[in-house]
Amino acid sequence: MIAQLEAMQGAKAVDTLQASAVAFFQFYSTNHAYFDLLVTKRAELVRESGVDIVQDFEEAGRGAVGPIAKAYSAGIESxxxxxxxxxxxxxxxxxxxxxxxxxFREGNLKFPDDVALLTDLVLNGIIQS
Amino acid sequence: MIAQLEAMQGAKAVDTLQASAVAFFQFYSTNHAYFDLLVTKRAELVRESGVDIVQDFEEAGRGAVGPIAKAYSAGIESxxxxxxxxxxxxxxxxxxxxxxxxxFREGNLKFPDDVALLTDLVLNGIIQS
Structure with a gap:
C-alpha cells in the first residue's frame, strides 16, 4: 500500500489521498482482524512484545501517516x-x-458506492457555500 | 446522549452535530469496551443473542443515527x-x-484540542476555496 502511495509522487494530492483511502478500505475488508487487535488490545500487545516489535509497530503506524502527510503538504504547496x-x-x-x-464492515455504508460521498465530505465539507 | 440531542431541537444544525460528536467522544473515552465488542464481536453477539436483544441492538444503532440525520435535514432546509x-x-x-x-484513544489526536480541526474538516473540507 505504501509502495503504491510512493509511486504516486507525481499525482495530484487529491488523487493520492483518495487512492490511499481506497487501498486501505480494500486491505481492511480482508484483514480487519489485525486492525481490531490494534484497537482493542493495543496496550496488551505492546506490554507483551519485545522492544523491537514495539518499534516495528510504531514504524508501521508512521509508515501509513507519513505518505498522507506528504500528500497533504503537496496539496498546500500547490x-x-x-x-x-x-x-x-x-x-x-x-x-x-x-x-x-x-x-463498510457493519454494512450501513457500501463500498465502493459510498466512497464518493466521503470524498465529497472530505474535500468540500457539508456547508453549502 | 440522545436526550441531550433532542433537547437541542431549536439549536443550529452545526451546533447540534458538534455537540453530539463531543458527547460521543466523552462517552466513548470511558465506555469504549462496549464499542470494541460491537466492532470486533458483532457477528457473535448477534448470533448468541435472542431476537429481542438483536432488535434492541438495531434500535440503539438507529437511535444514534436518527437525531444526526434530523440535524442534517434541518441544515439542508435552512x-x-x-x-x-x-x-x-x-x-x-x-x-x-x-x-x-x-x-483520541490511541493518543495521536488530543481531545478536546483536536475537535476544532475535525469540525473545520467536516464543515469546510480540505480544499482551499
Missing amino acids: GDFRRRDPEKMAFVLRAVAIGMAVG | GDFRRRDPEKMAFVLRAVAIGMAVG
Whole structure:
C-alpha cells in the first residue's frame, strides 16, 4: 500500500489521498482482524512484545501517516488544500478512513458506492457555500 | 446522549452535530469496551443473542443515527448544508466520529484540542476555496 502511495509522487494530492483511502478500505475488508487487535488490545500487545516489535509497530503506524502527510503538504504547496498542520491532518484523515472502514464492515455504508460521498465530505465539507 | 440531542431541537444544525460528536467522544473515552465488542464481536453477539436483544441492538444503532440525520435535514432546509441524503450522511458522520474516537484513544489526536480541526474538516473540507 505504501509502495503504491510512493509511486504516486507525481499525482495530484487529491488523487493520492483518495487512492490511499481506497487501498486501505480494500486491505481492511480482508484483514480487519489485525486492525481490531490494534484497537482493542493495543496496550496488551505492546506490554507483551519485545522492544523491537514495539518499534516495528510504531514504524508501521508512521509508515501509513507519513505518505498522507506528504500528500497533504503537496496539496498546500500547490494551493489546493487549506493550510493546516500536515501531520495532524494525516492523523485526522487516517481516523476518518478507519471509521469509514468500520461502517463498510457493519454494512450501513457500501463500498465502493459510498466512497464518493466521503470524498465529497472530505474535500468540500457539508456547508453549502 | 440522545436526550441531550433532542433537547437541542431549536439549536443550529452545526451546533447540534458538534455537540453530539463531543458527547460521543466523552462517552466513548470511558465506555469504549462496549464499542470494541460491537466492532470486533458483532457477528457473535448477534448470533448468541435472542431476537429481542438483536432488535434492541438495531434500535440503539438507529437511535444514534436518527437525531444526526434530523440535524442534517434541518441544515439542508435552512440552506446551511449541501443537499445530500441525510441518513447516508448520518452514517458517514457517525463513521467519522468513531474513527476520531479511536484516534483520541490511541493518543495521536488530543481531545478536546483536536475537535476544532475535525469540525473545520467536516464543515469546510480540505480544499482551499
